[in-house]
Amino acid sequence: MDKTTILTELKSVFKEIKKNIDTDSISEDTRLVEDLGLDSLTILLLSFAIEKKFGFKFDGPVKFATVGEVVDYVEKMTL
Numbered sequence: 001m002d003k004t005t006i007l008t009e010l011k012s013v014f015k016e017i018k019k020n021i022d023t024d025s026i027s028e029d030t031r032l033v034e035d036l037g038l039d040s041l042t043i044l045l046l047s048f049a050i051e052k053k054f055g056f057k058f059d060g061p062v063k064f065a066t067v068g069e070v071v072d073y074v075e076k077m078t079l
Contacts, residue, residue: 003072050074
């Protein structure tokens, strides 16, 4: 799966988790906490939704600062 497809799919996941997110402005440089306003609970819900959407389990606790880091991780896990 290429990065563009992953980013598009992630935008739909963000929208499911936090309804008021403007997905049009999300890019790989978008910061999860500072730009999207995600808190620890929302990030936990996001991780569950990503696992379900992309069909893998996280190896353990991971810390992502940007959407691009999430895209890279999903790309690695779905090869």
